[in-house]
Amino acid sequence: MTDLQIYLTLAIFSAVILAIAFDVIDMAVAALLGVGLLLAFGILRDNDLIAALRTAGGPISLLFGGMVVARVLASTGLFERVGAIYLRATMGSGKRFLILLVLLVAPVCAFLPNATTVILLAPVIIRVARALKVDFVGPMVVAAIVSNAAGMLTLVGDPATFLVGSSIGMSFVQYLQTVSLAGLLAVLVVIPLLPWLMPHIWRARVVLADTEPVVPLERPGFALLALGVLAMMVVLFLFGEQLPVRIVPPSVAIIAASLALLVVYAVHIEPVEVVLRDIDWKTLLFLGAIFCLVQAFTQTGLLQGLSLKLYDWFGVEFALVALALLAGIGLLSSLLANIPVVAAALVMTKGYLVAVEAVPEIALAAGFTDWPAATLPVFIALMFGATLGGNATLIGASANIVTVGICAGQGEKVTFARFSRYGVPITLLQLAVAALYVVALFWLAH
Numbered sequence: 001m002t003d004l005q006i007y008l009t010l011a012i013f014s015a016v017i018l019a020i021a022f023d024v025i026d027m028a029v030a031a032l033l034g035v036g037l038l039l040a041f042g043i044l045r046d047n048d049l050i051a052a053l054r055t056a057g058g059p060i061s062l063l064f065g066g067m068v069v070a071r072v073l074a075s076t077g078l079f080e081r082v083g084a085i086y087l088r089a090t091m092g093s094g095k096r097f098l099i100l101l102v103l104l105v106a107p108v109c110a111f112l113p114n115a116t117t118v119i120l121l122a123p124v125i126i127r128v129a130r131a132l133k134v135d136f137v138g139p140m141v142v143a144a145i146v147s148n149a150a151g152m153l154t155l156v157g158d159p160a161t162f163l164v165g166s167s168i169g170m171s172f173v174q175y176l177q178t179v180s181l182a183g184l185l186a187v188l189v190v191i192p193l194l195p196w197l198m199p200h201i202w203r204a205r206v207v208l209a210d211t212e213p214v215v216p217l218e219r220p221g222f223a224l225l226a227l228g229v230l231a232m233m234v235v236l237f238l239f240g241e242q243l244p245v246r247i248v249p250p251s252v253a254i255i256a257a258s259l260a261l262l263v264v265y266a267v268h269i270e271p272v273e274v275v276l277r278d279i280d281w282k283t284l285l286f287l288g289a290i291f292c293l294v295q296a297f298t299q300t301g302l303l304q305g306l307s308l309k310l311y312d313w314f315g316v317e318f319a320l321v322a323l324a325l326l327a328g329i330g331l332l333s334s335l336l337a338n339i340p341v342v343a344a345a346l347v348m349t350k351g352y353l354v355a356v357e358a359v360p361e362i363a364l365a366a367g368f369t370d371w372p373a374a375t376l377p378v379f380i381a382l383m384f385g386a387t388l389g390g391n392a393t394l395i396g397a398s399a400n401i402v403t404v405g406i407c408a409g410q411g412e413k414v415t416f417a418r419f420s421r422y423g424v425p426i427t428l429l430q431l432a433v434a435a436l437y438v439v440a441l442f443w444l445a446h
Contacts, residue, residue, distance in 0.1 A: 031289035056291035065253025066116030076223035083127035094204030106150040114147035152183030169369025283405035322381035330389030342386035384434035394419040
C-alpha cells in the first residue's frame with residue numbers, strides 16, 4: 001500500500017467515524033459510503049472484501065442466530081412472564097431495577113455471546129422500564145456494557161477474549177483461575193456509577209398496580225420446543241468445540257436459527273417470512289461494513305509495525321508493554337470493531353515477544369502454546385483492552401450496535417454522544433481496575 005493510499009484510508013475512516021459521532025448521516029449509510037470510497041480508490045479489492053467478510057462471518061452468524069432465536073421466543077409469551085417477575089422484584093424502585101439489571105445480564109453473558117444476551121433480554125428490560133415510567137435507553141446501554149464485561153467471566157463469553165485465549169492455548173480452567181476475577185470486578189464497578197449516570201432512574205419510585213395473576217402460556221408446546229432450541233444452543237456453545245465433530249459458536253448459532261425457524265414452520269404460529277422480516281438486517285449490514293473498513297485500516301500495517309516499536313520503546317519491560325497494550329488497544333477498540341483489532345494486535349504482540357527473544361520464532365506459527373508464564377499478563381492485558389475498550393462507544397462492540405438498533409426499533413434514536421455519555425465513564429473505570437489487576441499479576445509472578 002502506497003503512502004497516498006494509507007493517508008486516504010485514514011482520512012476515509014476518520015470521516016466515517018466523525019460522521020457517525022456527530023450524527024451527520026445514518027451510521028449504516030456512513031459505513032457503506034466509506035467502503036464504497038475505499039473500493040473506488042482501489043484501496044479495497046475483491047480479495048480484501050472476501051477476507052473482511054470471512055472475519056465478519058463469525059460475529060454476523062452469531063448475531064443472526066441470536067436474533068432469530070430471540071424473535072421466535074418472543075412469540076411464545078415467555079418474555080412477558082419473565083418481565084412480570086422482574087417488575088415485581090423491583091417493587092417499583094428504579095434503584096432495584098438497575099441493580100437487578102446488572103445481576104440479570106451478567107450470569108447469562110458468562111455462557112452466551114453478549115450480543116445474543118442483549119437480544120434475548122431487551123424485551124424484558126424495555127417492558128419493565130416502561131412500567132416504571134423511566135427512559136429505557138440508559139438501562140439498555142448498561143445492559144450492553146455489562147454484557148461485554150461479563151463476557152470475560154469465562155473463556156467462551158466474549159469473541160475477542162476467546163480469540164486471544166485460544167490462540168495461546170489457555171484452557172477453560174486456567175482462564176477461570178487467572179482472568180475471571182477481573183471480569184467480575186469489571187461488572188461490579190458499574191454499580192457505583194449508576195446513581196451518578198442515571199440519577200432520575202436511580203431515584204424513581206412508582207406504586208405498582210396490584211399484580212394480576214400471570215396469564216398461562218397459550219401454546220405451551222410451542223414454548224417448550226423454543227426453549228429446547230435455546231437450551232441446545234447454550235449446551236453447544238459450551239461443549240460444541242469438544243465434540244468429535246467440532247462445532248464452533250457461529251455454526252451453533254446457524255444451527256439454532258434453522259431449528260427455531262423449523263419449529264415456527266411446523267407449528268404454524270406465523271409465517272416464516274414474518275419472522276425473517278423482523279430481523280435487524282440494518283445492524284448486520286452495518287457490522288459487515290465496519291469489518292470492511294477495518295480490513296483497509298489494518299492493511300496500512302500500522303498495528304503490525306508497532307511490534308518493533310514496542311521493543312524500541314519498552315525493551316523487555318513486560319509490565320509497561322502490558323499497560324501500553326491495555327490503553328492503546330482499549331482506545332482502538334472504542335472506535336473499531338474489536339474482533340479484527342484484537343486479531344491484528346495479537347500478531348503485533350507475538351511479534352514483539354519474538355523480537356525480545358522471550359519465545360522462539362516458531363511462536364508466530366499457529367498452534368504454538370508454550371508461552372512463558374511471564375508473558376501471560378501481556379496477553380491478559382490485550383484481552384482487557386479489546387473487550388472493555390469496546391464499551392466506550394456505540395460502534396465498539398457488536399452488543400452496542402445491536403442495542404442501538406433495538407432502541408431505534410422502539411422509537412428512540414441513540415446517537416454517538418448519547419451512548420458515550422454512559423460508556424466513556426464506565427470504560428475508564430473498568431480499564432483502571434483492569435490495569436491494577438494486570439499490575440497485581442506481575443507482582444504475584446515475582
